[in-house]
Amino acid sequence: MMNIFFKNYKPFIAIPIILLIVSLGILVNNYAQNGEWFARSIELRGGTLITIALENPVDIASVQSELSPEFGTLVIRELRGFSGYKLLIEADENIDSDSLIKKIEEGYPVTGFSVETMGPALGEAFWYQTQLAIILAFIMMGVIVFAIFRTLVPSAAVILAAMSDILVTLALMQVFGIELSLAGMAALLMLIGYSVDTDIMLTSKLLRTSGDIVDKLKNAIKTGLTMTLTTIGVLVVLIIFNISAVLTEIAVVLFIGLVIDIINTWLQNSVLLRWHCERKGIQ
């Protein structure tokens, strides 16, 4: 398999391209059905999120049935980690969170709680701001990448890879039912950074050193995979330990993004670069 890739590399670009097209399909389908490209979390659209830390695991259905007569329909999820169990309860921004927490305290041993309420107007403002943040970060990244390599194809390939990383990750988040939150936005920003790291390493090795291109590529793959795997390893630790909802969310989104980045860096960016080198006769 690896040998086929090193000999006849061009067809492999089909994999990331199909992935990107399917992802765009998912996002467009989402837009057609809900009027939104992807699902946003409470802090980006408004509402109340009550997090309750518990000593023991609970049956979500029974909590649901205990709360619904008084508080109406609620979205209840459970988070498990080494640091205990957490119930995440979503409601609109007018819910009486104090009495809801009291009600749960009656039935279960509660070790801690947090309540986040976001008004719809402020949620929209946050949403607008974070979108702007991602776009600004992306533009600045592109400018610097162009400044470093000063050639069109390699620079465009780096930017395309980062863009595909973000779009495919967003689509996969929809598939796994992960809403985009501020933490997820932070993860996407981090993803831009990690994605560019491996791409710049790859581009530098192929374009700025002399030698057999397959050897250089093999070298780059070794380095790049070590880089990505150490990061993924640490993210898995973060997910298992589940220290806080925010960090776990960052880790999950980044984990998805980095797996996608492996595909986009090595099956898309490296293929484009090799093609570019062969066409220009760069050794």
Added chain:
Amino acid sequence: MIKYWRLMILIVCLLGSILAIGFKIYPYGREGVEITYISLESPARNMLEQGMIITHINGQQVINVEEWQRLSGDLSGTIEITANAKPYTFSINDTIGIDVMDIERTNMEFGLDIRGGTRIILKPTENATAEVIDEVISTLQTRANIYGLREMRFYSIRGLDGNYYLQIEAAGVSKDIVDELLSRQGSFEAKVSKPVILEGDQGTIVLGDKSYSVSLSSDDSIQIETVDDKIELSDTFILKGIDFQYLNATEDGIMLLATTYTGKDIELVYSDPQRSGIRPFGEGYSFYFAILVSNDGAQRFADVTSGIPKHIDLVSGEEYIDSQIFLFIDGSLVSQLNIGSSLGGHVYNSPQIQGSRETLEEATEEKFRMQTILRSGALPTTLETSSIDIISPTLGAGFFQSAAIAALFGGAVIVIITFIRYRKIKVSVPLVLIGLSEVVIIMGIAATNDMYIWGIVMLVNLAIILTAWWKKEPIDFFAWAGALLIPILGMMSWTIDLPAIGGIIAAIGTGVDHQIIIADETIAGRKKEDENQAIFDVKDRIKKAFFIIFGAAATTIAAMVPLMSLGIGLVRGFAITTVVGVLVGILITRPAYAKIIERVVKR
């Protein structure tokens, strides 16, 4: 030795950071609890203050919050509390009304999402200007001070939609207290002292066109014409419709205190440039503003201040009457002012208030505070809640423990993966240790009150790099930048909240990536080359690695810088921490790691 100047600079920065994080003086011992809030009903109000350290209660040592809760739970009768090494005695009827927290062990400021508390974002119901928001903040700050909530933070935030928001952060304080702060309007009273001169035991109280005879008894009680009862010390009475209090008997007379204005009488506090401002005065700045008072209030003031002798203040050269005006909110004295001689005995509807302070900032602040007080704490605009976050401290309690264990495991994962790749423990262990030192340095830079520590770090760094330069070590621009810029950054401080921790993870993650690039370039490159060439080659290859690293770091920093200017919440702390972390990486830790690898490869 000086060959390893890059490592020396890393170690100096690391030691500086450890000191910046952990060096703290405990004037009242390491054991005790810090007061965060004293309720209005508390018997200890006006005795104890927020920020004091309680070490003993009824002679028993208080070590932490749990101990405090156990000991203070069912107290009654007279109790003694040792706070800031002084004993305070008071008696409890109902509740002690004191909230406490554990003494901070570090100089780090942790966000509410880690240590618990309440964060509220408020939006003015009508479009408000920056000035209005500043006024609101000033009002709330004054209220918070009156209620003893000095740790409460107020920020104005400008949304991208052009609207201004108000963010309140209160660590270790529950939502109820914040609600009370927002809803409660202080009741304002202005009282004027009125000295009455007696000849023998007899005298006259002059109130404008009326005068009342007064006589002092030997037991210090007084008898006033038209007032039936005998008046004892601190008794209240009414004369000409004005509320008076009998304060004390002095050598040549008696001192009365008259309520001239209440909140109802202050119709307007002017803040327009014609009627308010600040100007240089002597060696400082004086501020002034006019207020509009009701006719009744103006009349009362004129009555009370009539017939009072004048004196010239030797410092300012201004002429004042021999009484002062005292401003109270909820019965607490918040300010006192002299009364200009031109005001005494006259009916003025728009008197001017003035004062002076040493600096422009102080004068501005005091003017704001006075205006706030006179508005009797009424907010200039109504506010609606946009967002509330309440985080119970216990949710944050286990955080550091789990974070430390996770960091340990994360480090182990990196050691294992890189060891599998390089089969050299001398490559993978320093890689992780340097990553951890980066965490410490970022935290040290974020720590508060560390100016001196970082100043010393900068001097030591300068000494190291000058010696290295003297010994003809190759020192480039980035080495100078690292040695000097990092200590300067160190003097900054910002709150470590969850987004900032995300930023630390991002910085360390790219850091580890870059160290892998260094290790790969040098180690992998060495195998194929001629041994004789190795020394030259290592430096050359490290240079190549640094081209990649600087490129990657530049993109990360460029991506984060625009985010630092975005106001609200998550993105900012994340961006600052990431940028600082990346700078520490490329300027200090990455060169140090390259030096280690260079040595490993040469052997």
